[in-house]
Amino acid sequence: MAEVLVYVDHVDGDVRKPTLELLTLARRLGDPVAVYLGAGVDAAAPVLAEHGASRVLAADAPEFADHLVVPHVDALQAAVKAVSPAAVLLTASAAATEIAGRLAVRLGSGIITGAVDVAAGEDGPVATQSVFAASFTTTSRVTKGVPVITVKPNATSPEAAPAAGTVEPLEVGFGPLATGTSVVSRSPRAATGRPELTEAAIVVSGGRGVGGAEHFALIEALADSLGAAVGASRAAVDAGWYPHTSQVGQTGKTVSPQLYIAAGISGAIQHRAGMQTSKTIVAINKDAEAPIFELVDYGVVGDLFDVVPALTEEITTRKG
CATH class of the missing domain: 3.40.50.620 (HUPs)
Structure with missing residues (x-):
């Protein structure tokens, strides 16, 4: 073989x-x-x-x-x-x-x-x-x-x-270019206890609808209940609500998890390019006409400030 x-x-x-x-x-x-x-x-x-x-x-x-x-x-x-x-x-x-x-x-x-x-x-x-x-x-x-x-x-x-x-x-002979670029220092990344965004089986992302950095705690709580990574749309990152390292999209990271939950994300093509290959996509948005609903497997038309905490509580109860 x-x-x-x-x-x-x-x-x-x-x-x-x-x-x-x-x-x-x-x-x-x-x-x-x-x-x-x-x-x-x-x-x-x-x-x-x-x-x-x-x-x-x-x-x-x-x-x-x-x-x-x-x-x-x-x-x-x-x-x-x-x-x-x-x-x-x-x-x-x-x-x-x-x-x-x-x-x-x-x-x-x-x-x-x-x-x-x-x-x-x-x-x-x-x-x-x-x-x-x-x-x-x-x-x-x-x-x-x-x-x-x-x-x-x-x-x-x-x-x-x-x-x-x-x-x-494995016998390895290093060529003259091998030492051309050297690592001079390393800074450990702060640990969140969550899986790496691009490798996670489940990703929960928040967008413009989250309304501010302080409200991303709702997204994090849902992610933690599922053992998921946290993502963010470009709008949320550009507003300074969440780190750029968590941006999902064409100018951010591409993810392909088993489950992707988008909360307060309209679904612009820039974001869709970074998550469309997810196996199952769930969207929560109060705008029934939001483009994100065109590609989801399950859509919830509702206010994320009502839906996300209720979903987190239900998941936590069932796990307990």
């Missing part, structure tokens, strides 16, 4: 959920081989094995932590040479997408970015993308070289499929 390389996204050995999704998708194409770069492989290997990694190619060097992007490209290029894979899968994060692009150029291969599904085809992997602000769905495949594909988080649900997960050393 052909092997498929999966680039592991992790934080000091804590494997992030999108990587487990990639392993699940990789099993459709062949035998997953995880590429783990940095420290902490001993903690990560059992998790990777549980989700189908037959092998874990591991390398650790100061370059991975002290320099940006290029050392990871060097390592993935070495992994491709060692394995001759049927495809290389990465998450569609900003950093991984840059890594994917550089890798494809080095390999002389085609690349597909931001896929929402990957399946086996007669002539190689077939990727599904949502394009033009999610107005169209396309299927495509790479016709030259080793397919390099980035996949959006929540494209599938991680499924366990225990495999050997044998850890093997």
Whole structure:
């Protein structure tokens, strides 16, 4: 069976959920081989094995932590040479997408970015993308070289499929560009206790209808009752009600959760482009003519100041 390389996204050995999704998708194409770069492989290997990694190619060097992007490209290029894979899968994060692009150029291969599904085809992997602000769905495949594909988080649900997960050393030679950009300092991001916005299975977002920064507590309470991430529309962010890092939309972050709840958001195309691929969409808006209702699975016409607290209370009661 052909092997498929999966680039592991992790934080000091804590494997992030999108990587487990990639392993699940990789099993459709062949035998997953995880590429783990940095420290902490001993903690990560059992998790990777549980989700189908037959092998874990591991390398650790100061370059991975002290320099940006290029050392990871060097390592993935070495992994491709060692394995001759049927495809290389990465998450569609900003950093991984840059890594994917550089890798494809080095390999002389085609690349597909931001896929929402990957399946086996007669002539190689077939990727599904949502394009033009999610107005169209396309299927495509790479016709030259080793397919390099980035996949959006929540494209599938991680499924366990225990495999050997044998850890093997990956020999990496770093090129002259590897140390061209250095990390000179790091500042930890304040922890909210909520999942990362782009990876969350559930997202609750607030918009102009929230009416002010102080009212975002209602959105946060609903999100916390569901174990969800909090998002915001561009209007809410531009007004200074919520941080830009939480903006969902064409000029913010693209999310594709299992459940997306939009409260007080009219549904302008800028926002829709960032969340239209969500599996189930629920909107709460007092304007029955709001454009957001054109794409929802469930719509509630009502004042969010009445609906959101009632919904939060009901969810909390049922959980209790």
